[in-house]
Amino acid sequence: MPNALELTGIRKSFDGFAALTDAHFAARWGEVHALLGENGAGKSSLMNIAAGLYAPEAGQLLVDDNAVRFAGPRDAARQRIGMVHQHFKLVRPFTVAQNILLTAPPSAEFRSHGERLRDIARDIRNKASALGFDIDPMRRVDTLSIAEQQRVEILKVLLAGARILILDEPTAVLTDQEAARLLQTVQGLARGGAAVVLVTHKMADVKTYADRVTVMRGGRTVATLRPQDASVAELVKLTVGEAVAASAFRPAPSARGAVRLSVRGLRTPASPEGRRVLDGVDLVLHAGEIYGLAGVGGNGQGELAGAILGLPGEAVEGEIRLEGQGDLKTMAASARRGLGIAAIPADRYGLALAGGLSVAENYAIGRVHTGRYGPVWRLRRGRIQADTQEAVRAFDVQGVRSVAQKAALLSGGNAQKLVLAREFGKSPALVLAHSPSRGLDVRASAEVHARLRAARDGGAAVLLISEDLDEVLQLADRVGVMTRGRIAGEFAQPADRQAIGQAMVDHG
């Protein structure tokens, strides 16, 4: 079978950091080819080169055995390569059809904008029904769920003519059922002759859906094999170099303590259609427990976290009572942070770290109001530096050449470790962790999980909001399911995975 897409001897570095040193990859027509590796292994970089976003420093790119060069994604699209990124590239206030029109190749003869929009809408309906999707081309993208937005992305690249489809971590944000459905769809595309590249770090997806798998580690390709020829343990070993044991659920060592946080009847104002983002959330959190909040993204989890932290947003009704401190709603965000609330937000550079500022400044901001770094009129830079260096060592934040370097230069996992170092440096009373291991590799996730358990064992109440059901089941002492802005069900551990999955998709 001929190779659809081949990359050989690829090298690429960013500001002196070698992301890819010697990467090889070849996908054939008609196969689902998984690209497996830890975070920072270079999977996304390699595929961004294939999609024309980055130019390699060395190496060759071949499509259908012909060497090609890309000056941008448009050149890649001409070679019928399309990529669906982990973070969707959609214009949120635009409709599905408008988004797809943006990237559609211009038509041969003149068509008015309205005509083209109608053509596109027709194409979307045809393609969607061929794939078994149900998408209304006239819906605005910001009213769609994450899974629906992903379908729009897939339709977008397919309608642009892509026959080589690259999906970057497509199942990271989906429920089990949605992920299975998506992977069956792309498998169907491959059976129809397309080449599908599945960038992932989920072993289960690889084992079930991939025809072949290429494993990358530290910027180079370590193996290409057929998934049925290797056990999960062997694949894990290839990706991380040494086997990291998957941690199973471990209950809290001691019985949970008193109530720490109680949320009652939390609701946001209704939209003109009568929908509320938060629609009466009731939640009780005890000291010394991890409460796992499962659910498909966009069901109010972010708003709940924002309401507890006091982020600017819609006014909420209801009560958020932190034991011994009264109603948090009456306090400014800065006052709440002073009460021992640690936050690990989902959006690392949108809420947790200021990428343009230094590692030291990002560390110091968590404790500067306690006066540890000097009085109001003087910052003690020496102490900030010393503390940061110590925290960076203690939490094993790698890639820090100097604490004066910008936080944006840290990789995802190390940026998260920096957040953990800051938030867990002072023993917190309440931990708010929102998708804390999103985009992290096995090793970094394991560390995050260990820190959350340690906080629980130290007596903190931990609210773990996650779209990854495996993570919730591994960590949580109790599991709640959030749908449509309320807690749709609560489960004691060990919980029935099927029942939780059902509660997540029951919209009622």
Add this chain to the structure above:
Amino acid sequence: MAEAALAPDTARGAAPHRAQPLARRRYALEIRQHMAWRWQALILAAALAAGFAISAAILVAAGVPADELANEFVTQTFLDGQNFRAVLFQAAPMILVGLAGSLAFRARFWNLGLEGQMIWGAIGATAVSIWQLGPEPLRLPLMFAAAIGCGLLWVLGPAWLKLRLGVNEIISTLMLNYMAANFLLHLVYGAWKDPKDSFPYSPQFRVFERLPELGAGIGSAILLAGIVALLAWWLVGVSRAGLYLRFVDANPRVAHANGVPVRRTIYGAVLLSGAMAGLAGFAVAAGQEGRLTQAFYQGYGFSGILIAFLARNNPLAATVVALLVAALFVTGRSLQVFYQVPFSMVQLIQAIIVVCVASSDFFIRHRLRRVGTETAP
């Protein structure tokens, strides 16, 4: 061109680097995450050099002899005592508006109302003089306080409107300039007109109402500006508020989520900005003109923004830049006298340098990379 880049390369494998004709080379624009400090300085220096070169060419074309340029700009301006005093005289209010701009911009507040706040600062100081408030030795401190208070109050409205109601401060501060300017005209053509000669300016301040000389012909306004610059440097560079400001500037949401009192930080920076602009008005009225005149503020708003921009909102750099801009003004006046070069040339040179420096940002934030080379350089 696109086809050229996509043409199948038949020499597969370890193909040697082919010399490509210049016209067919292609480059990709990439965002640069980080650039070493030295390189940033070098690029900035190159941009300034380009700006100076273009300005010099224009001046030569306008009739200034090329060999006289260095003499006029450096020797005459900085080494001649008379002219250097003129530079310091001119620089005091420039430094103050530059600092005012820097501080507000650091809080992501586009204070385009520097002129309005300046006008109110001068009106406040003049009011103290006209109504003869307080005993003589306290008169000047009272004028100083009134200037600060009035400048601060004039920006309070836009700050409140922005933080409470989300009203765009670019519009509100800019429009309030016109209100301030017309109120100034109302005063100097009306109630505060000088009864001595009925010209549209206020009566002359008494001696103890003017900023005293330090000796050697240097006014105390420049000392005042220097002290304010040091205070501003301390605020943004040393104090805790400086760290808060950096977070608000970098990302207000991150700042908020990490417990930075975002609102208070913005209010503080913006009100101080207004106060400093008010002081600039005081420096002109009590340090230069000795009275309230009808057009003393003109051009300072633009200069303040420009100084803050060129100084990257750094207070100490703003002081240096303000001195250079003041030198440009002084030199411009002497060029006008000796070579009949119109004074608007000064604004042209300012604009050229700003455009050059603004363009240099592009090279700091981006990089050009050859596309499609097959071997590493």
